[in-house]
Amino acid sequence: MSVVNRKIIFTGPVGSGKTTAIVSISDIPPVTTDQNASDMTKKRKSDTTVAMDYGVINVSENERVHLYGTPGQERFDFMWNILTKGGIGLILLMDNTRQDPYQDLKFYTGAFKEFIEEQQMVVGITRMDLQRTPNIDNYRKWLDELGYSAPVFEVDARSRKDVSVLIQGLLLSLDPGVSS
Amino acid sequence: MFQESSQKPLIVELMDISKQNESILKFFISGIGKKVFNIATNSAEVEAYIIDYDFPGAQAHWDNNYADSKIPRIILSTENHQVDRAVWVPKPLSSKNLIAAATSIKELLKESPLPSRKINNTEDDIGEDIMPIKPKTTSNLDKKTTTTPKSSTFENKKLLAPLITSDNPVKHSKNIATAKPKLETQKVFKKNVKTPEEIKLEAEQRENRWQELCGNNSDYTASSEVSRYVPENHFIGKLIAGVRLAKQSQQIVEVQSKPHSVFILPNEHLIFTQILIDNKDFIAFSRSEVKLGEMNLHILSSIETGKLELKMSEQPEHIHSLESFMWTNSLLASQGRLPATLDIGKKTALKYWPSFARIEAFPYSMRIAALWHHSPDTLFEMSSKLGIPQRYVFAFYNGADALDLIERDPKRVKQQMKTKPKKKGGGLISRLFNRLLKGGGSS
Numbered sequence: 001m002s003v004v005n006r007k008i009i010f011t012g013p014v015g016s017g018k019t020t021a022i023v024s025i026s027d028i029p030p031v032t033t034d035q036n037a038s039d040m041t042k043k044r045k046s047d048t049t050v051a052m053d054y055g056v057i058n059v060s061e062n063e064r065v066h067l068y069g070t071p072g073q074e075r076f077d078f079m080w081n082i083l084t085k086g087g088i089g090l091i092l093l094m095d096n097t098r099q100d101p102y103q104d105l106k107f108y109t110g111a112f113k114e115f116i117e118e119q120q121m122v123v124g125i126t127r128m129d130l131q132r133t134p135n136i137d138n139y140r141k142w143l144d145e146l147g148y149s150a151p152v153f154e155v156d157a158r159s160r161k162d163v164s165v166l167i168q169g170l171l172l173s174l175d176p177g178v179s180s
Numbered sequence: 181m182f183q184e185s186s187q188k189p190l191i192v193e194l195m196d197i198s199k200q201n202e203s204i205l206k207f208f209i210s211g212i213g214k215k216v217f218n219i220a221t222n223s224a225e226v227e228a229y230i231i232d233y234d235f236p237g238a239q240a241h242w243d244n245n246y247a248d249s250k251i252p253r254i255i256l257s258t259e260n261h262q263v264d265r266a267v268w269v270p271k272p273l274s275s276k277n278l279i280a281a282a283t284s285i286k287e288l289l290k291e292s293p294l295p296s297r298k299i300n301n302t303e304d305d306i307g308e309d310i311m312p313i314k315p316k317t318t319s320n321l322d323k324k325t326t327t328t329p330k331s332s333t334f335e336n337k338k339l340l341a342p343l344i345t346s347d348n349p350v351k352h353s354k355n356i357a358t359a360k361p362k363l364e365t366q367k368v369f370k371k372n373v374k375t376p377e378e379i380k381l382e383a384e385q386r387e388n389r390w391q392e393l394c395g396n397n398s399d400y401t402a403s404s405e406v407s408r409y410v411p412e413n414h415f416i417g418k419l420i421a422g423v424r425l426a427k428q429s430q431q432i433v434e435v436q437s438k439p440h441s442v443f444i445l446p447n448e449h450l451i452f453t454q455i456l457i458d459n460k461d462f463i464a465f466s467r468s469e470v471k472l473g474e475m476n477l478h479i480l481s482s483i484e485t486g487k488l489e490l491k492m493s494e495q496p497e498h499i500h501s502l503e504s505f506m507w508t509n510s511l512l513a514s515q516g517r518l519p520a521t522l523d524i525g526k527k528t529a530l531k532y533w534p535s536f537a538r539i540e541a542f543p544y545s546m547r548i549a550a551l552w553h554h555s556p557d558t559l560f561e562m563s564s565k566l567g568i569p570q571r572y573v574f575a576f577y578n579g580a581d582a583l584d585l586i587e588r589d590p591k592r593v594k595q596q597m598k599t600k601p602k603k604k605g606g607g608l609i610s611r612l613f614n615r616l617l618k619g620g621g622s623s
Contacts, residue, residue, distance in 0.1 A: 059615075063611060136535050168616055172547060176554050
């Protein structure tokens with residue numbers, strides 16, 4: 001019997017919780033490629049993902065959803081194009097403690113524009129416990145301005161439940177008729 | 181653009197680029213960029229350097245050793261570097277920008293070509309006089325002595341610090357042995373085994389809570405039969421008015437209630453109140469009718485704001501998410517009834533999804549959000565399309581109404597109807613969704 005493989009992409013700025021989110025939800029101990037950050041990335045996080053993170057959700061015996069985290073160093077966008085091929089959706093994690101979250105949102109939605117238009121995106125705001133502004137309303141309005149319609153959830157990337165909610169939101173956005 | 185057919189690739193050497201990034205660049209050069217770039221096999225043929233200025237010490241390395249070099253550079257950096265005989269490529273790098281940089285360098289070389297060089301690898305090569313000291317493609321950190329950039333603010337201490345220092349090796353060894361492993365190895369795949377009694381009790385408690393939030397009304401056949409309530413007669417009405425005032429004035433607003441006031445922080449999206457919210461008293465408080473003149477709204481002065489901030493720092497347990505607080509309060513007050521003024525035959529839309537990871541979910545709440553967002557409709561129709569009890573749709577309506585997430589303007593509702601979901605993934609999406617539900621989450 002052939003195995004059906006699909007994938008979900010986690011993206012966002014350095015330190016937004018991509019690696020942690022995959023760790024939280026994966027059925028296998030995830031493969032991470034975090035390295036000592038060697039440039040200005042280090043200002044935010046001592047380790048950063050240089051290639052990609054990887055995890056899996058085993059849906060059934062012959063169905064797997066692979067979880068990929070993009071490198072957080074904001075470079076090499078051609079790697080992102082390779083990564084998104086065949087993906088069912090994008091989970092954009094936004095670190096609310098960053099200097100300019102609006103610019104981050106603009107950058108990442110722009111970078112994955114085609115993928116978002118073709119598939120679906122859900123936005124998770126992390127670190128809101130440390131920094132309350134901008135608030136969730138701000139993100140909703142920014143997405144409107146940028147021409148995107150996507151669920152926005154405040155999340156803790158360490159919480160399996162929160163990451164599960166993000167993925168559920170993504171799946172229901174793709175098809176509200178998903179049945180249980 | 182780079183004339184791929186007529187121009188030879190630009191021969192480059194990678195300088196001060198981390199191994200990982202070097203691998204990715206080489207991957208690009210060997211694939212999409214192979215007609216544009218070539219990696220030099222010896223220093224004499226180098227036409228340009230590609231240097232990562234974000235790499236620790238890279239700029240100082242260049243300044244100290246290559247400042248007089250005539251060989252142009254492609255500078256990769258997140259910060260703008262406009263310097264002579266160099267082309268800055270901003271990060272994130274894109275194929276397009278790298279190709280454009282190669283084109284610019286080629287033009288630069290046409291205008292002021294490099295002195296002719298003899299390809300010779302011997303050390304006494306005359307080329308060594310012309311060429312700068314052979315740059316290393318390995319990182320600066322690989323050197324025994326590391327050049328610390330004069331202007332760099334980069335903190336290199338962690339990289340340079342030995343793992344075990346000679347002054348206290350035992351302590352450090354112990355630290356390493358007892359140090360917590362990285363998060364990815366910390367995950368414990370343990371099963372929380374519950375007894376059948378515990379499972380039954382949990383299910384009963386859940387069911388009771390859903391009744392508190394959504395009521396237990398049966399489905400109605402006619403809209404005239406629907407049980408109604410007046411939000412303005414309850415605390416939720418005052419809270420909604422308070423939030424509106426707080427957002428308009430951009431000030432903290434107090435809803436003066438007894439036994440404790442409720443403070444609304446509009447920018448932070450927070451509520452501060454000493455009212456305990458996880459007990460029966462809060463349910464009674466939410467459902468009781470507000471008498472005329474009770475629960476006035478008050479905008480805090482700067483002195484009062486200062487006092488409140490102090491209190492909040494002392495009592496963080498009384499701080500709540502605004503969205504979560506309003507959602508729960510609205511549901512407790514309405515119990516599956518609908519606002520008295522709502523035209524039940526009118527199609528409305530969900531403008532934005534509530535923040536599901538923070539609000540109190542109940543059965544089908546996320547499905548209602550998805551359907552309502554993509555297919556604006558009447559509440560009766562939504563319940564019918566989803567095949568779920570009306571009380572859950574009504575409860576969701578009340579929560580969304582309190583959070584001002586509903587679109588009522590017919591033009592905009594129509595516009596929202598045009599954005600259709602993608603419906604991709606087929607059965608796998610359903611199976612993944614169910615798999616996630618079993619592992620906890622919303623609904």
